[in-house]
Amino acid sequence: MELHVIDTGYFKLDGGAMFGVVPKSLWSRHHPPDERNLCTWAMRCLLVVSGNRRILIDNGLGDKQEAAFFAHYQPHGDATLDGSLKAAGFHRDDITDVFLTHLHFDHCGGSIRWNSARDGFEPAFRNATYWSNEHHWQWATKPNPRERASFLSDNILPIRESGQLRFVDVGRRSAEENLFIPEVFPGFGVLLVNGHTDAMMIPFIEHKGRTLIYMADLLPSVHHIPLPWVMAYDTRPLLTLQEKSDVLELAARQDHVLFFEHDATHQCCTVQETGKGVRLKETFPLSAL
Ligand SMILES: [Zn+2]
Secondary structure, three states: OEEEEEEHHHHHEHHHHHHOOOOHHHHHHOOOOOOEEEHHHHHHHHEEEEEEEEEEOOOEEEEEEEHHHHHHHOOOOOHHHHHHHHHOOOOOOHHOOOOOOOOOOHHHEEEEEEEEOOOOOOOOOOEEEEEEOHHHHHHHHHHOOOOOOOOOHHHHHHHHOOOOOEEEOOOOOOOOEEEEEEHHHHHHEEEEOOOOOOOEEEEEEEEEOEEEEEEOOOOOOOHHOOOOOOOOOOOOHHHHHHHHHHHHHHHHOOOOEEEEEOOOOOOOOEEEOOOOEEEEEEEHHHOOO
């Protein structure tokens, strides 16, 4: 199995919203905000090449929204999805599977693009199966008022209309705590978590004798490792806290590698148990594995 980092650039989100109840005097030491209180975050996707499967986990913001949307989130940086795929030796038409951890716009916006006539949308990965799960799909397509600004119908509904949508079989009810689905693909299991949004899927990937966990929005950055550092975006922050605790304790015990989608500086880290709880051990790029 080969893994490739697929950077799709940076964007900005409110620092306070990213750290919940943590005071600005603390989080701003690690994430100095700009004059609008915004901090910079990565949208770092991961390409998993396994046999003849090329699985892309998440795909960034995309480019189809209006100028006002982009003025708000300020995408920037040199990296693009196509450029990063090319650097890894691939083209978007090579992607066989688009695995969507959840359907918030910063994770799935690249799924759908304008067609060449710019009068409608089409799948941006024409040869791929798009993976979600039924519970999350229902949640995202009938959004509650709090998450409505994150679940954009232009990102979501055309996936179903394309006929390329498939659901991961989660078996039992997805609201059960820490439901793990092994071998969704060979060497690629999924943990269902429900604190950030309903039924977000966290990939666990076997690579070079280690387990790499694609943290998505369960742990946006190294600075979210202390348990109370939970995003205000989360619908059930106390559940996130428990889910984070379970995954961090497991990762500390088994020396798993945590891979960050949103940390602007760090790609990967390991963690260790300390007297104060699980804390950062070391950070490193994926290429160091
Ligand atoms: Zn996110």
